[in-house]
Amino acid sequence: MHIEELTRKASMELLAESRLGHLACANNGQPYVTPCYFAYHDQYIYGFSTAGQKIEWLRKNPLACLQVDKVSSFQKWTSIIVLGRYEELSKTGESQEARERAYKLLHQHEFWWEPGYTRTVLHGEARPLEPVYYRVSVDEITGHKATPN
Amino acid sequence: MHIEELTRKASMELLAESRLGHLACANNGQPYVTPCYFAYHDQYIYGFSTAGQKIEWLRKNPLACLQVDKVSSFQKWTSIIVLGRYEELSKTGESQEARERAYKLLHQHEFWWEPGYTRTVLHGEARPLEPVYYRVSVDEITGHKATPN
Numbered sequence: 126m127h128i129e130e131l132t133r134k135a136s137m138e139l140l141a142e143s144r145l146g147h148l149a150c151a152n153n154g155q156p157y158v159t160p161c162y163f164a165y166h167d168q169y170i171y172g173f174s175t176a177g178q179k180i181e182w183l184r185k186n187p188l189a190c191l192q193v194d195k196v197s198s199f200q201k202w203t204s205i206i207v208l209g210r211y212e213e214l215s216k217t218g219e220s221q222e223a224r225e226r227a228y229k230l231l232h233q234h235e236f237w238w239e240p241g242y243t244r245t246v247l248h249g250e251a252r253p254l255e256p257v258y259y260r261v262s263v264d265e266i267t268g269h270k271a272t273p274n
Numbered sequence: 275m276h277i278e279e280l281t282r283k284a285s286m287e288l289l290a291e292s293r294l295g296h297l298a299c300a301n302n303g304q305p306y307v308t309p310c311y312f313a314y315h316d317q318y319i320y321g322f323s324t325a326g327q328k329i330e331w332l333r334k335n336p337l338a339c340l341q342v343d344k345v346s347s348f349q350k351w352t353s354i355i356v357l358g359r360y361e362e363l364s365k366t367g368e369s370q371e372a373r374e375r376a377y378k379l380l381h382q383h384e385f386w387w388e389p390g391y392t393r394t395v396l397h398g399e400a401r402p403l404e405p406v407y408y409r410v411s412v413d414e415i416t417g418h419k420a421t422p423n
């Protein structure tokens with residue numbers, strides 16, 4: 126197997142064509158990572174969630190990391206890592222336009238809202254649903270590609 | 275789609291049968307997440323890497339998060355999250371036995387060492403290879419399961 130760096134262009138292309146990734150946040154030094162559905166547009170990835178631990182932590186510390194991979198086999202894969210800042214998109218004010226963009230981008234997938242908006246039964250009680258649209262700036266992006274020898 | 279919590283037993287079962295996950299670390303509030311190959315044994319997940327950004331950050335701050343999922347479709351998946359502490363396993367001293375265990379567990383897969391040990395060509399130069407065995411304690415584990423309605 127041979128691993129090489131992806132160019133910025135190739136990394137951005139994989140980001141733009143992907144919809145599923147892993148988003149990490151951190152609170153008081155404790156990292157936390159969850160799968161997420163997203164869509165890329167013009168230097169931001171847009172996502173949707175309901176308020177919960179991930180959103181609480183990102184509100185406290187907006188530094189985020191998104192990892193996306195495309196795996197064909199154990200020896201053939203591409204993986205990119207984005208570092209950026211979380212920004213919540215409210216219904217009014219400056220972020221209204223970005224929120225509308227998030228909605229348009231995300232709802233191109235039939236089930237886009239479900240993982241974020243489905244009632245999760247916790248300890249026998251459905252948790253309250255507070256819909257949250259957000260975006261993360263693509264401040265740094267790096268990528269690697271593995272190919273079999 | 276319906277999302278419910280997994281029991282601790284079901285979460286531990288998924289962890290024990292899995293080999294690929296996403297490991298997050300954090301440095302000065304910046305989270306960082308990479309795919310990782312691992313093997314579970316007795317309250318620890320064992321992994322192998324070469325020294326690089328992930329290992330540097332985990333040496334500074336051992337708080338780690340491992341996420342593992344098993345996805346059948348967009349509406350049918352299981353996902354678990356482990357919080358724990360990173361511990362490096364040296365060739366000598368107290369961690370020698372754990373390092374031998376890591377080797378035995380990991381090398382059950384033919385290509386286990388490749389993503390960690392393959393020379394990565396960065397800026398035209400192969401990066402130095404310092405093999406690192408580590409483990410992360412399973413201090414907390416939670417899981418969720420989605421099923422179509």
